[in-house]
Amino acid sequence: MKYAFLLALLLGGISASAATTAACATCHAAQARTHGATGMANALEDVRTCDILKSHPKLVFQEGSYHYEITRDGNASQYQVSDGKQTLRVPIGWAFGLGSAGQTYVFQINGRYFESRVSYYKALNGLDLTVGAQSTVPSNLEEAAGHALDKEAARACFNCHATHASVDRKLDLSAMVPGVQCERCHGSAQAHLAGFRNGQPHVGAMRQLSKMSTDETSEFCGQCHRTWSQVATNGPHGINNIRFQPYRLTNSKCYDVDDARIRCTACHDPHREVVAEPASYDAKCQACHAAVKAGAKKCPVSASNCAGCHMPRLELLGSHNLFTDHQIRIVKKNEPYPN
Numbered sequence: 001m002k003y004a005f006l007l008a009l010l011l012g013g014i015s016a017s018a019a020t021t022a023a024c025a026t027c028h029a030a031q032a033r034t035h036g037a038t039g040m041a042n043a044l045e046d047v048r049t050c051d052i053l054k055s056h057p058k059l060v061f062q063e064g065s066y067h068y069e070i071t072r073d074g075n076a077s078q079y080q081v082s083d084g085k086q087t088l089r090v091p092i093g094w095a096f097g098l099g100s101a102g103q104t105y106v107f108q109i110n111g112r113y114f115e116s117r118v119s120y121y122k123a124l125n126g127l128d129l130t131v132g133a134q135s136t137v138p139s140n141l142e143e144a145a146g147h148a149l150d151k152e153a154a155r156a157c158f159n160c161h162a163t164h165a166s167v168d169r170k171l172d173l174s175a176m177v178p179g180v181q182c183e184r185c186h187g188s189a190q191a192h193l194a195g196f197r198n199g200q201p202h203v204g205a206m207r208q209l210s211k212m213s214t215d216e217t218s219e220f221c222g223q224c225h226r227t228w229s230q231v232a233t234n235g236p237h238g239i240n241n242i243r244f245q246p247y248r249l250t251n252s253k254c255y256d257v258d259d260a261r262i263r264c265t266a267c268h269d270p271h272r273e274v275v276a277e278p279a280s281y282d283a284k285c286q287a288c289h290a291a292v293k294a295g296a297k298k299c300p301v302s303a304s305n306c307a308g309c310h311m312p313r314l315e316l317l318g319s320h321n322l323f324t325d326h327q328i329r330i331v332k333k334n335e336p337y338p339n
């Protein structure tokens with residue numbers, strides 16, 4: 001560890017902008033090795049290296065009289081919409097979402113940021129309307145291209161999908177690194193290293209995320225996955241909140257603010273890809289449900305694949321994807337979506 005520290009200093013690889021995965025990787029190889037493949041690390045992609053855009057040199061979509069095309073030219077991608085008379089053509093700035101569900105594009109027109117009206121969906125291997133766009137009717141070509149983002153919406157968009165995108169609560173992309181990288185969650189590498197004494201960091205130099213309580217973890221992950229109070233106050237209600245896990249989980253009977261066995265990080269390692277096999281979560285459930293003396297009940301139906309029945313995967317309209325309901329419960333046939 002000490003040698004790695006000296007090496008990192010010698011290489012001078014700890015400047016603020018470069019201090020992302022590479023700076024941490026020198027000393028924390030285990031996390032750095034697996035984190036790069038996660039959806040979070042790739043939540044925003046540079047258009048030049050975006051695999052979906054590279055492997056789909058031409059994507060087309062028709063909505064009423066509007067015709068959409070996304071075309072590839074070298075390392076750049078163009079987004080184009082035409083109404084038969086006029087055509088609006090802009091270079092795509094950024095690709096949002098690794099695409100496990102879909103990918104939405106952000107571009108600028110006269111300095112304003114826009115979210116594309118059409119998105120790529122993995123299940124379709126093609127384009128369709130962006131989630132939320134179904135309820136709007138464009139009245140001109142610019143609206144057909146996309147949804148104009150005000151300054152705060154644009155900042156929030158990058159701040160949840162990238163690292164170092166927000167300075168003094170303002171959007172500033174000069175030092176932005178795409179994706180949710182180490183420093184976005186852990187804070188500054190410089191402060192961490194400045195706090196070193198004899199090759200060891202002293203307490204307080206970096207927030208100890210593993211010491212967070214269950215509620216603190218929900219709030220922490222909720223800064224991007226939305227917190228319970230945000231959804232309780234502002235909605236959305238109904239199936240549209242299925243993606244907001246902190247809200248859904250908090251509303252389930254299993255949730256206990258003081259019990260670490262129901263923290264987000266009890267089931268998910270933020271440095272690894274999400275485990276896509278429901279049965280592999282059994283031990284997480286059994287940590288409470290196998291021990292009857294802990295107060296939790298046993299299942300009369302099955303001793304395995306708990307999440308498969310009690311965390312149903314439901315379709316969010318227009319997303320062409322199933323999301324996992326974190327409101328753990330006994331699912332009744334034809335029940336309305338519980339809120």
Ligand code: HEC
Nearest residue numbers: 001004005008023024026027182183186189199200201208
């Ligand atoms: C020069 C080596 C070095 C670099 C570079 C480095 N760390 Fe560390 N880090 C350490 C050492 C040494 C410790 C203390 C021993 C341990 O827990 O492994 C530590 C501890 C930590 C801890 C545990 C803190 C706690 O007490 O819970 C975290 C989290 C962490 N580092 C994250 C990072 C991140 C993120 C980066 C990049 C932004 C980074 N480190 C860069 C050496 C380094």
Ligand code: HEC
Nearest residue numbers: 038039040043097098100160161180221224264268270274
């Ligand atoms: C800075 C914002 C941010 C924070 C903080 C954050 N997430 Fe995420 N997370 C995202 C985004 C954005 C995505 C969507 C990535 C994609 O697929 O493009 C995501 C996706 C995920 C996924 C699905 C990954 C996949 O491979 O499909 C899991 C699981 C997850 N987050 C868990 C967590 C947990 C647990 C925490 C708290 C320890 C957390 N996240 C904190 C932004 C964040």
Ligand code: HEC
Nearest residue numbers: 096097098099100101102103104115156157160224225243
């Ligand atoms: C408050 C934080 C936040 C904001 C603001 C935000 N996102 Fe996200 N976004 C997330 C999280 C978290 C996920 C992962 C949701 C999940 O899988 O449960 C996500 C998922 C996505 C996905 C789907 C990725 C996949 O898994 O296929 C796309 C596309 C996306 N966001 C685009 C955008 C765009 C474009 C904006 C701005 C107009 C935006 N987001 C604003 C947090 C945010």
Ligand code: HEC
Nearest residue numbers: 021024025028031032035040180181182185209210265270
């Ligand atoms: C989405 C947020 C997020 C990102 C991105 C992230 N971490 Fe972490 N990290 C956490 C959380 C939360 C914990 C505490 C985990 C726990 O309690 O099990 C943690 C724990 C750690 C620890 C301490 C391990 C321990 O058991 O004490 C190290 C070291 C670490 N992370 C390094 C990194 C490095 C290096 C990167 C980039 C490659 C990174 N992290 C990216 C959220 C994140």
Ligand code: HEC
Nearest residue numbers: 221225245246262263264267275276277278281307323324
């Ligand atoms: C008791 C275990 C458990 C806990 C606690 C838990 N999850 Fe999950 N989570 C799962 C399971 C199971 C899946 C589905 C995995 C699969 O089959 O793809 C999942 C999937 C996800 C996904 C991928 C998108 C989706 O809808 O499938 C995200 C994002 C996520 N969880 C975030 C969180 C966050 C944030 C927290 C804390 C508020 C959390 N999870 C707490 C079990 C858990």
Ligand code: HEC
Nearest residue numbers: 253254259261262284285288296297306307310328329330
């Ligand atoms: C932190 C401990 C804990 C964990 C982890 C946990 N549960 Fe629970 N669960 C509870 C408690 C406590 C109750 C409430 C028991 C009661 O109603 O008497 C509960 C209730 C339930 C119920 C009944 C809910 C209802 O609608 O009546 C189901 C079903 C359930 N849990 C399934 C699961 C599954 C599946 C998992 C893993 C994905 C899980 N639990 C993880 C503690 C836990």
Ligand code: HEC
Nearest residue numbers: 282285286289297298299300301302303304305306309330
């Ligand atoms: C095939 C679907 C299925 C699977 C798999 C399954 N359950 Fe259940 N579970 C049910 C149903 C249905 C009920 C309601 C039974 C009733 O009320 O008669 C239930 C009830 C429960 C209850 C409430 C018991 C009570 O006395 O109130 C708990 C807790 C529970 N399950 C936990 C689990 C755990 C933990 C696992 C994994 C070890 C699991 N379940 C696997 C379908 C399933």
